Amino acid sequence: MSENIIYCYSGSGHCLDMARNIASRLGDTDIVLMRSFPEKTDATEAKRVGFIFPCYGGGLPGHVEQYLKVIKIAPDAYRFAVEQFAGYMGCGLHKIDEIVGLDYWNTISNHSTCIWLMPHSLSFPPTSKESAQARIDRKAMEVAAAVKAMKKSERKPPEKAFFALESKAFSKMHPRRVRKFWVNDACIACGTCARVCPRGNIELREKKPTFGTDCIGCLSCVQYCPKQAINVGKITEKRERFPNKNVKAADLTKKVIHID
Numbered sequence: 001m002s003e004n005i006i007y008c009y010s011g012s013g014h015c016l017d018m019a020r021n022i023a024s025r026l027g028d029t030d031i032v033l034m035r036s037f038p039e040k041t042d043a044t045e046a047k048r049v050g051f052i053f054p055c056y057g058g059g060l061p062g063h064v065e066q067y068l069k070v071i072k073i074a075p076d077a078y079r080f081a082v083e084q085f086a087g088y089m090g091c092g093l094h095k096i097d098e099i100v101g102l103d104y105w106n107t108i109s110n111h112s113t114c115i116w117l118m119p120h121s122l123s124f125p126p127t128s129k130e131s132a133q134a135r136i137d138r139k140a141m142e143v144a145a146a147v148k149a150m151k152k153s154e155r156k157p158p159e160k161a162f163f164a165l166e167s168k169a170f171s172k173m174h175p176r177r178v179r180k181f182w183v184n185d186a187c188i189a190c191g192t193c194a195r196v197c198p199r200g201n202i203e204l205r206e207k208k209p210t211f212g213t214d215c216i217g218c219l220s221c222v223q224y225c226p227k228q229a230i231n232v233g234k235i236t237e238k239r240e241r242f243p244n245k246n247v248k249a250a251d252l253t254k255k256v257i258h259i260d
């Protein structure tokens, strides 16, 4: 068992990159991926337990809220969370605090990965891709130092009740939105989309990806397609993808990543 466990949800790699960065500064850390049911739910031997995740539709992504309820943490373990968002933090940290009780939390704005809604360059404050990455790296350093020292936040994460409603409505829309997914002629049937989908919702039929309805909206298939062939409606064909430069599609498919 590792000294630290970080539970991480990441669709386009930015939260996973941050989790790896923090873990390498803490040492002896298991990063448990959370786009599907977590491989490890017993964290009772860990001294520090963290959660790193993006804001989706004003709340927690995928089935994270459900999964959090089954994770076992020792009563005296230090608990921390970091949220990435593009424009607003929503209610995700408050939800995590309600479920696990946080000692420390932090947030950072990154470019948007929700490209059917916004071009990726919308972050707060606006910045280039390169300086957004540098800003996230600095934040990872700050969080790692705080977590190492087991620093406590002075206040609780804000509740932001409106976003709880947005989040409920948003998560119900993914299965319907998946009907708008389509594949253009650039597709080479490499199967990356099917491999990176955490729900097994994509199948290659006659050398073309086909989509079922079990979608959590992570957009890994859209962001990691090497030919940018997967689109949601019309607008995404014109929009630049923004997967994290340090995280490969194969990294997202791992269940647990150990960092010494």
Ligand SMILES: Cc1cc2nc3c(=O)[nH]c(=O)nc-3n(C[C@H](O)[C@H](O)[C@H](O)COP(=O)(O)O)c2cc1C
Binding pocket: 009, 010, 011, 012, 013, 014, 015, 016, 053, 054, 055, 056, 057, 058, 059, 084, 085, 086, 087, 088, 089, 090, 110, 111, 112, 113, 114, 115, 217, 218, 219, 244
């Ligand atoms: C489906 C989806 C919904 C999102 N919803 C929000 C949102 O409501 N508010 C916000 O500020 N950012 C939102 N974002 C932006 C992400 O929180 C942000 O880009 C984050 O850095 C992505 O992290 P990841 O690369 O680890 O998935 C959304 C992104 C996606 C893919």
